[in-house]
Amino acid sequence: MTASLSAEDRSQRLVDAVQRALPSDATVLLRLEGRELVPVAGHGVSPDLFGRRFARPLHPRLDILCSSDGPVVFPSDSSLPDPYDGLIEGAPDLDVHSCLGCPLRVEDELVGVLTSDALTPGAFDDVEMRFLEALAALAAAALRTSDLISALERQARHAGLVSRDLMRNDLARRGGLLIGQSPKMARLRHEIELVAASEFPVLVTGETGVGKELVVRALHRGSPRSDRALVYVNCAALPESIAESELFGHRRGSFTGAEEDRPGKFAVADGASLFLDEIGELPPSIQPKLLRALQEGEITPVGSDTALHVDVRIFAATNRDLREEVEKGHFRADLYHRLDVCRIQVPALRDHRGDIPLLAGHFADSARQRLGTGPIRLAPDAQELLTRGAWPGNVRELENVLSRSILWAAAEVERGEPVIVRASHLASGLADPPATIESGRSRAASPGSWKRPALLPEGMTLREAVQAYQRDLVAAALEASGGRWAGAARKLGMHRSNLYHMAKRLGLG
Ligand SMILES: Nc1ncnc2c1ncn2[C@@H]1O[C@H](COP(=O)(O)OP(=O)(O)OP(=O)(O)O)[C@@H](O)[C@H]1O
Ligand SMILES: [Mg+2]
Structure with a gap:
């Protein structure tokens, strides 16, 4: 565990040593972050494990480990689901049969968990508890030392920019985490960290679906204005006729239908940040006014003759090549130069394929939830x-x-x-x-009489499509049972009260 090794190497060495010492097929070291356990290093597990986060309430075995005083060997016939079922390398269809784990504590504070799993039942029956306790003490100290050393390393590297990634806030946990450990993603994270700390406008570019919006949210989170709002405007959805009022607001009576004074997005974002998404689609007529707002920090609401001063940090994103748009005469050169002070180019997925297993694990986790x-x-x-x-x-x-x-x-x-x-x-x-x-x-086997639509219906999210399908099935079951809930519930293989709640949620009850 010498300090010259990177934090990952240190954790990996520890896991490798534990794996050699125990008759196990997989060993994982997890760090506690809030209510979640995050895999730090592992041996014998599928790579997508490292894109997953294990919430304690969803994983009873891990929860038991966290609350226990010492090592736990779970009985081979335990009915509790194992968090790594199917994630053991080379045995995706096999379930774990033996499982042990230790809570890792430093001065009574839980810092993580070490787990070891074997596919053979009873593999850990002869392991000495005292030996496990010693292992746990070593691992806890190593995890804490690793955390401390890597925090120091990071501090040294970006003087003053303390390791924010360890202090993930609520927003980050609810989604919006940038997953990926490839050199390209590490570089992206580094750029985000550096640029976020300034007050400069940032232009985020990249192909469709690469994560530009996620990057802007990360920029905002890392910025000095992170405790204020990030106001969102989609420039592609701004028809020319209302764009000015939408961005700069209007005075009552300034046009038909303007019955009240209304603040625009700039006024709402005063003191905070404004995200101009799809900036390449901004109508040409509004571009000079946006330039003025950026240059002078001044806006004039429609129908008003006084300019207001605003203090807004700008983030803009586009999948267009703005320089090309300037050459074609679609985008003003002066506005382009105002926006392109700091540029962050988000890489295409084909350029960091190594991250695909992590991303897949992450999406599998959120689909499960x-x-x-x-x-x-x-x-x-x-x-x-x-x-x-x-x-x-x-x-x-x-x-x-x-x-x-x-x-x-x-x-x-x-x-x-x-x-x-x-x-x-x-x-x-x-x-x-x-x-x-x-x-x-x-x-591909067709699952029973299930009819496969080729694609998600246009304009629908996956959730909406699933709900529509559920709604159809529930309605059909109700109809077939003459409107009786008990009969419908039997047909659907669920409990009556669950069906009733579900139907209410689907707007049927
Ligand atoms: N590195 C990543 N980690 C986790 N999720 C990601 C990552 N990159 C993208 N995503 C997810 O992919 C989807 C698309 O991302 P996002 O909307 O940020 O892309 P975009 O570049 O703004 O796309 P568009 O150009 O179409 O607007 C989102 O659901 C986002 O959460
Ligand atoms: Mg987007």
Whole structure:
């Protein structure tokens, strides 16, 4: 555990040593962050594990470990789900049979958990408790030392920019985390950290679906104005006729329908930040006024003759090449130069493929929470297909394809059972599968009489589509049972009160 090793190396060495000392197939070191356990290093586990975060209330075994005083060996026949079922390398279809773990404490404060899993039942029966206690003490000290050393390393590197990534705030936890550990993503994070701290406008560029909006939110979170609002404007949705009033506000009576004074987005964002999304689509007539607002910090509401001073930090994003738009005469050169003070270019997914397993794990986790399925596993053939994909729609396309595939895979198992996503499910989720997976596609088993729509209906989110489908099924079951809830519940294989609540939520009750 010498200080010259990086934090990752130190944790990895520890895990490797534990793995050698115990008769286990997988060992994982997890750090406690709030109510979640985050994998820091592992041996023998699928790479997508590192894109996942384990909330204590959802994982009873981890929760027990966190509250226990010492090491715990779970009985082989324990019915509690194992957080790593299906995530053990080389055995995606096999469940864990033996599992032990230790809470890691430094001076009574819980800092993380160390777990070891084996596929053979009873593998840990002969392990000495005292030996485990010693291991736990070592691991806790190492985790704490690692954290301290890496904080110091970071401090030294960016004088004063303290490791914010360790202090993820609520907003970050609810989504909006930038996942990825490739050199490209590390560089992106570094740029975000540096640029966020200034008051300069930032122009975020990159292809569609690469995560520009996520980057802007991260910029705002890291900025000196993070405790104020980030006001959002989609420039592509601003028709020329209302753009001026929308951005700068209007006075009562300044045009038909203007019955009240109304502040524009700039006034709302005064003292805070404004996110001009899709700036490349901004109507030409409004561009000189925006330039003035940026240059002088002054805005004039429609129908007013007095200018107001505003103090707004600007973030803008576009998937267009703005320089080209300037050359074509669609975008004013002076406005372009005002916006392009700091530029952050978000890489295309094909340029950081190494992050695909992490992203897949992250999206599988959020799909599980959204859809309420059992644990979601990605079979090796699915992992491989994902890593090879072309992804012209970038991370958003990856997210959509996975969500659709998870839906198909979930339809094949009982509710709450583990969902295994295979290449065949992905093939039906991919709008335009690469030729090499065609054979997988034709072999894809059709889940019963379930009819597969080719794509998510236009203009609908996955959630809306699933709810529409649920609504149809519930309505049909009710109709078939002559409007009786008990009969419908039987047909749907659920409890009457659950059906009733669900129907209410779907607007049927
Ligand atoms: N690195 C990442 N980690 C986790 N999720 C990501 C990442 N990058 C993108 N996403 C997710 O992908 C989706 C698309 O991201 P976002 O909306 O930020 O892209 P965009 O570049 O603004 O796209 P567009 O050009 O179409 O507006 C979002 O659901 C976002 O959460
Ligand atoms: Mg966007």
